[in-house]
Amino acid sequence: MTTGKKPTSIDIAYLTGFSQATVSRALRNSPLVSEETRRKVQEVARQLNYKVDKNASNLRTQHSGTLALLFFEDPTTDDSHINPFFVSMLGSITRACAQRGYDLLISFQQASDDWHADYADSKKADGIILLGYGDYVTYCDKARKLVEQGTHFVRWGAVLPDQPDTSVGCDNYSGGRAVAEHLLEQGCKRIAFLGEATRHYPEFFERHHGYAEALADAGLKVDPELQVDAESTQESGHAAMTALLDRNVQFDAVFAASDLIAIGAMRAMDERGLRVPEDVAVAGFDDVPSASFAHPPLTTVRQDTKEAGSILVDNLLHLIHGDPVQTSILPIKLVVRKSSVR
Amino acid sequence: MTTGKKPTSIDIAYLTGFSQATVSRALRNSPLVSEETRRKVQEVARQLNYKVDKNASNLRTQHSGTLALLFFEDPTTDDSHINPFFVSMLGSITRACAQRGYDLLISFQQASDDWHADYADSKKADGIILLGYGDYVTYCDKARKLVEQGTHFVRWGAVLPDQPDTSVGCDNYSGGRAVAEHLLEQGCKRIAFLGEATRHYPEFFERHHGYAEALADAGLKVDPELQVDAESTQESGHAAMTALLDRNVQFDAVFAASDLIAIGAMRAMDERGLRVPEDVAVAGFDDVPSASFAHPPLTTVRQDTKEAGSILVDNLLHLIHGDPVQTSILPIKLVVRKSSVR
DNA sequence: CTGAAAGCGCTTACAG
DNA sequence: CTGAAAGCGCTTACAG
Structure with a gap:
């Protein structure tokens, strides 16, 4: 020019x-x-x-060829500690968008705040993907508002019977069950659970549900003394394990509701002189990159993030085009590493 | 409605x-x-x-209130292994954009391909931020074309005397120097360097330069036998260390040009029965989250990603508004951990 | 196969 | 302080 x-x-x-x-x-x-x-x-x-000129053509055609990714994060985390599982999802969503000819707007949000979710209303995006929405109960109110407004959006997370929205999630129940069965096979009898297992955090709740039913099938009962709330950070896992140890209850295994919790818990055990897996077998959930580099390498449940990203984007595009979508539950895979093998 | x-x-x-x-x-x-x-x-x-309606208002006002982040990645990496340093930058850039009222489009690119950099031409974005551009020499040609077209863009990376573009980078020279001086203080005499130190990778080149001058100041010479090329992945670091060990040369320290290289190298040493830091002191560069969780925790150089993101965005906005920008070099900080302390 | 015209939904001189 | 009008740069019926 x-x-x-x-x-x-x-x-x-x-x-x-x-x-x-x-x-x-x-x-x-x-x-x-x-x-x-x-x-x-x-x-x-x-x-x-x-x-x-996309502004002109978008104005004329009334769609933007863009999707928005709302990424919710814990207000306490800093820039450098974005949940690695979400990073992996971000990668696959970005790729899925590119393959389908869509651009991706991304935005970090505080789950507690009012969301900046007007990308669709302002026509900057044709639809929205929600990642990590925080407290499910609080979320539901906001989701209902979005649905009322006719906003097209999909959520990564638990697939629940009464949900107001469209979501894609992994089979958390089977994942929890697989972990518990594996730990039982290793001879563990007193399996602690680290993570808040309530309807506020339905992924953790479902994982706990699978764990509880596996224990029941083995004739064991779930001891509430062996459960400690935790959110998905190393710090929280460290604190939860410390609290558990301070209770002075016996346990021979830990099922952490996420890998970050597991890694934090292993650090706390290391500080107290407990050996993994000799004293305590440990398993997590997500198979984040650092799970395989942990000491010892962490047994976990892999979610297929690549597939997840594709399905999230496809489902959102179906919604945008007015096509029927079915909520999807992705299969999980138990990945056994040293942390749980005795 | x-x-x-x-x-x-x-x-x-x-x-x-x-x-x-x-x-x-x-x-x-x-x-x-x-x-x-x-x-x-x-x-x-x-x-x-x-x-x-943003399409209408953007069309009318001729700006989009959006920036685009082109994220270049090694074609070999998969979704789940995005360079954690760039993840940290992504976080800070996203936040910096939000604070200034801009939206952020993100796009993953293969450095080797022709870039999909027409966000600015098509008016979807007012300017572009480049992260991880691959081979600098190849990059320069493309950068010159962008400049010719009048595209507003900034790059994260080395600040060089003859660069065609505007960039923001850390003080790689001082970082390399600080690491080498620290290792010398620990009594190390034979310090290997892992990373491609050529003008194709100017960040690594500058780090190597600082390292070389520190050695010279200490009356030591740089032994080419102690340098192995590596790019910034654990796999590459592992391979480089393996190659170094196969050379059968003596060394008592390793300066890896990035933390990922260092972590891969430590794994390779562990496999060969070498202890860190007793047999070999190790230091990396970047201070990625896993550096502090490595075994042993990794000595490294911290770059202030939060500041970097702010300055990248500010400089880009200056460019867009036609204001003068000065290329910025950010200070670094040596972070000493167990991997290098004897 | 091509052109003239309308219109997408705004913002902003211009006039009052 | 408010309104009528132009125009940002496209896409797409409509007519030929």
Whole structure:
């Protein structure tokens, strides 16, 4: 470009001698345009480094070709400690969007605040993906409002019978069950559970549910003394384990509701001189990258984030296009490593 | 909303009895509008859940209130292994954008491909931030093209005398120097360097430069036998250390050009029965979250990602507004942990 | 196959 | 302080 202004389709029309309408058609590969015309127009467009003005075309077509990712985070975490599981999801969502020709807006939010979720209302995005929504009960009110407004959105998280929204989640129940069965097979009898297992955190709740039923099937009962609330951070896992040790109850295994909790708990045990897995077998959930680098490497449940990202985006696009969507539950896979093998 | 259509400023004009122009002014808090009018208009807007159509306002005002983050990654990495240093940068850039009222588009790119950098040309973004551009020499050609086109962009990376673009980087030279001086203080004499130190990777090159001058000042010479190329992944660090060990040269310390390289190298040493720091002192660069959780915890150089994100965004906004920008070099901080202390 | 025209929903001089 | 009008740069019926 020699001038400071960006070229428009009118410039190309002038240069090629066609009307602006024909230029527009040629650029969009409309079949209404002759091969020859298309060629000429596209050639000039290339020379000028012309790009269609998305604001104009979006305004005209009434869709933006963009999705928004609302990423909720714990207010206490700092920049450098974004939950690695969500990082992995972010990667797969970004890729899934790119493959489908959509751009991705991202926004970090505090789950407690009012969300900045007007990307759809302001037409910046055609739909929204929610990741890590915090307290489910609080979330539900907000979700209902979004549904009322006709906002298209999908959530990563537990799939529940009465949910107001569309979600994609992994099979948390089976994951919890698989972990507990594995620990039982290792000969563990007193399996602690670290994580808040209430309807406020339905993923953890379902994992706990699977764990509880596996224990029941083995003729064991769930001892409330062996459960400590924790949210998904190392710090919280460390604190939960410390609290558990201070209770002076016996346990031979720990099922942490997430890998971060497990890693924090292992650090706390290390500080108290407990050996993993000799004294206590440990398992987590998520299979974040650091699980395999933990000492010892951590047994965990893998969620297929690549598949998850694809399905989230596909489901959102279905919603946007008014097609039926089915809520999806993805299979999980138990990954056994040293932390739980005696 | 009872109808399926989103409300427009015309709907509000109709409901309030004002003209559409006045509605627009009232919504934008123009001082030209009376307090009373503003109140009425904004009240109706709230009731309708009206949001200004960004496509229309962006088209009219000719800017988008959006920045784009091009995130280059090694083609070999998978979703779950995004470089944690860049994750930290992503967090701080996202926050910096939000604070300044900008939205952020993100896009993952292969450094080798032609970039999808037309966010600015298509008016989807006012400017672009580049993170992890791969080979600097290859990058320069592309950067020059962007500059020619008048695209506003900033790069995170080395600040070099002849660079075509605007960048923000940390003081890699001082960082390398600080690490080497620290290792020398620990009594190390044969300090290996892991990382490709050429003009293709100027950050590593500068770190190596600081290291080399510190050695020279101590009367030691840089032994090429003690340098192995590596890119910033654990796998590459593992391979580089393996190659170094296969050379059968003596060394008592390793300066890895990044933490990921260091962590991979420590794993390789562990496999060969070498103890850190007793047999070999180790230091990395970046202070990624896993550096403090490594075994042993890793001595490294911290870059202030929070500050970096702010400055990147500020510099880009200056560029966009036509204000002068100065290329910024951020101070670094040596973080000494067990891996290097004997 | 092509062109003239309307219109997407705003913002902002211009006039009063 | 308010309104009528123009115009941002496209896409797409409509007419030929």
